[in-house]
Amino acid sequence: MDSKDSEEIEIAPRANLPGTKAANFFKFRKEADHIPFTEIPGSFGLQEFILGNIERDPTDCEGIISLPSSLPKEKWINVWILEHTRIFAWQLGDLTLSLDGKCIPESCPVMAVPSPSSPASKPLQFLCAAHKRPHDCCAIDYALHALDGTSSLLHNSSYFPSRTEVSGQSFKFFKNLARRLLRVFAHAFHVHHDEFIEFEKRTHLGLRFVLYCAKYSLAETDLIPTEELKRIRDESRSKK
Numbered sequence: 001m002d003s004k005d006s007e008e009i010e011i012a013p014r015a016n017l018p019g020t021k022a023a024n025f026f027k028f029r030k031e032a033d034h035i036p037f038t039e040i041p042g043s044f045g046l047q048e049f050i051l052g053n054i055e056r057d058p059t060d061c062e063g064i065i066s067l068p069s070s071l072p073k074e075k076w077i078n079v080w081i082l083e084h085t086r087i088f089a090w091q092l093g094d095l096t097l098s099l100d101g102k103c104i105p106e107s108c109p110v111m112a113v114p115s116p117s118s119p120a121s122k123p124l125q126f127l128c129a130a131h132k133r134p135h136d137c138c139a140i141d142y143a144l145h146a147l148d149g150t151s152s153l154l155h156n157s158s159y160f161p162s163r164t165e166v167s168g169q170s171f172k173f174f175k176n177l178a179r180r181l182l183r184v185f186a187h188a189f190h191v192h193h194d195e196f197i198e199f200e201k202r203t204h205l206g207l208r209f210v211l212y213c214a215k216y217s218l219a220e221t222d223l224i225p226t227e228e229l230k231r232i233r234d235e236s237r238s239k240k
């Protein structure tokens, strides 16, 4: 082995290796803040970079969603939004899972959310757009169909052929996806409040999502009171 080889820095494998204890799952993400994402092996660098930021401090919602200043906005913004949307859909799946047995067709036969302008009036109802003709699905099916639809669209190589380049045309998809995912959050917040709050205290996913929708003008966020989510976040920070 020559001196150059012996000086090479070994990058720890970025995976949960066989035998990894549950407590150490994804520990590599917490430790990776010194690795620029362009140096993370494979094509998932940006995703790993964002997940690492989330793991290290889920309360820093504003920081996590902000495009790093080292990345020129013009080139990176669409890819940045693509990766965040992927991660939101997948983490919202965990919130949906926590509603198992609570959000059922009998209690929530349609996707409904209280009207933000007039909470005492009839709730807003949303048709599920996952079908040839949009129609009513019960709230849990709406959520699952929205998550499936998001995942299949973002994996559709006709619209998203690359993880490092996204055309401006695709931006309209992000708006549609954000609107639908926001309704799932809003339904959980208003109708399954206890489950939502318990999840939010651990993850701050709802706050991150509404701030993200507002920052990138993807969806109106008035279905969920952002201030309440910020209070929950501030409480978590004060306990640290």
Ligand SMILES: [Zn+2]
Binding pocket: 102, 103, 104, 107, 108, 139, 140, 187, 191, 192
């Ligand atoms: Zn429900």
Ligand SMILES: [Zn+2]
Binding pocket: 128, 129, 130, 131, 136, 137, 141, 142, 145
């Ligand atoms: Zn549906």
